[in-house]
Amino acid sequence: MKPASLLVFLLIFTCNTKILAADSIKILVIESYHSEYQWDKNYTRAIRDTLEDKVELSFFQMDTKRLPLSEHKARSDLAWQRYQELQPALVILGDDNALLHLGKRFGTTDTPVIYLGINNNPRNYFSVLPKNITGILERPLLHRSIIYMRNILGEDLKKVLILFDHGTTSKTILQEEFKGRSQRFIGPIDVHIELIDNLDRWHYKINNAKKEGFNAIVVGLYHTLRNQQGDHVPAPQVITWSSNNTQIPLFAFWQFAVGADKTTGGLTLDAYNQGQLAAEMAMKILDGELQLPQIPQSSGQGRLVFSESQLRRWQIELPERIRNQAQILP
Numbered sequence: 001m002k003p004a005s006l007l008v009f010l011l012i013f014t015c016n017t018k019i020l021a022a023d024s025i026k027i028l029v030i031e032s033y034h035s036e037y038q039w040d041k042n043y044t045r046a047i048r049d050t051l052e053d054k055v056e057l058s059f060f061q062m063d064t065k066r067l068p069l070s071e072h073k074a075r076s077d078l079a080w081q082r083y084q085e086l087q088p089a090l091v092i093l094g095d096d097n098a099l100l101h102l103g104k105r106f107g108t109t110d111t112p113v114i115y116l117g118i119n120n121n122p123r124n125y126f127s128v129l130p131k132n133i134t135g136i137l138e139r140p141l142l143h144r145s146i147i148y149m150r151n152i153l154g155e156d157l158k159k160v161l162i163l164f165d166h167g168t169t170s171k172t173i174l175q176e177e178f179k180g181r182s183q184r185f186i187g188p189i190d191v192h193i194e195l196i197d198n199l200d201r202w203h204y205k206i207n208n209a210k211k212e213g214f215n216a217i218v219v220g221l222y223h224t225l226r227n228q229q230g231d232h233v234p235a236p237q238v239i240t241w242s243s244n245n246t247q248i249p250l251f252a253f254w255q256f257a258v259g260a261d262k263t264t265g266g267l268t269l270d271a272y273n274q275g276q277l278a279a280e281m282a283m284k285i286l287d288g289e290l291q292l293p294q295i296p297q298s299s300g301q302g303r304l305v306f307s308e309s310q311l312r313r314w315q316i317e318l319p320e321r322i323r324n325q326a327q328i329l330p
Helices: 003-023 038-051 069-086 096-107 142-156 168-178 199-208 235-245 271-286 308-313 320-325
Strands: 026-031 056-061 090-094 113-118 133-137 159-164 183-186 189-195 216-219 250-252 265-268 303-307 327-329
Touching: 026 038, 026 069, 026 096, 038 056, 038 090, 038 113, 038 271, 056 069, 069 096, 090 096, 090 271, 096 113, 096 133, 096 168, 113 271, 133 271, 142 159, 142 183, 142 189, 142 216, 142 265, 142 320, 159 168, 159 199, 168 189, 199 235, 250 265, 303 308
Parallel strands: 026 056, 026 090, 090 113, 113 133, 159 189, 159 216, 216 250, 303 327
Antiparallel strands: 183 189, 265 303
8 A cells, every 4th residue: 555545544443433432432411300300401412412412411310309218219320320321431420419319329439520500518428528529519598689679679588588499409408598497587588498298288388478577488399299199299290389479479590480470580500501510611621631630610690580570570670781681571
């Protein structure tokens, strides 16, 4: 073979080898929750948008919002089995339950692991932080959210009720933000938080909030509620009922809870941003641009999002400077 022909052959062979190597890169995404949950929809969409043309993506859903606690361990075992079968180059863990149930196992491997949507301090899941695990933290912007509500509603806002379900994230927020107590002041505003595990109690709090002196409700998470029969209640049913029956404005910490038949809005967190940041970190690790260990990253400052129809319903006029910064939904 002539030198020139040999060079061309080698170039083609090298390029094809790189393409084959890229095609063989597998990433496993283990979701704490399920594909119908809007948070999961948004962050997995971001991961697909960022990575789908670069790697082979696989997804496993632990479904811990809907399944009882007694079944979480079995789901984590199935997720681990999927990891062992796939042998991916990198794993992405979505939210606290995946890290809680699988973090220590992955800490014994050499596989790079990126987590996202973590509300707890990651150190609480390990005796020693593994060098192969890092990711994106999710911090509900509670203090700033309440201040924005004060700017919007004025001095009439004196007492706020925050409602959460009884899931892992909710318990973490109670400990991190309220130090395990049910009440605290943010500036002059008396803020109360309640974690609820059943639909009847949720209905009672929504129906009686105004009578109990609250001026507004912040709806946190509502995805693990169960009815009197012990059955899981679909989240869209909870938020729509809450919106239809409340006597005072509802606000939100997460963008998925804002809309015409949901809440008025607020300073919210966005799952798409979480997924995008995790996916970008994953590619940097695979490309060798980022070396583990790495300290976790924060997901940013949040986004102001409001529903125009809910603003009209409650006769709320957004200050111009807030409206100019906000995303306005129907």
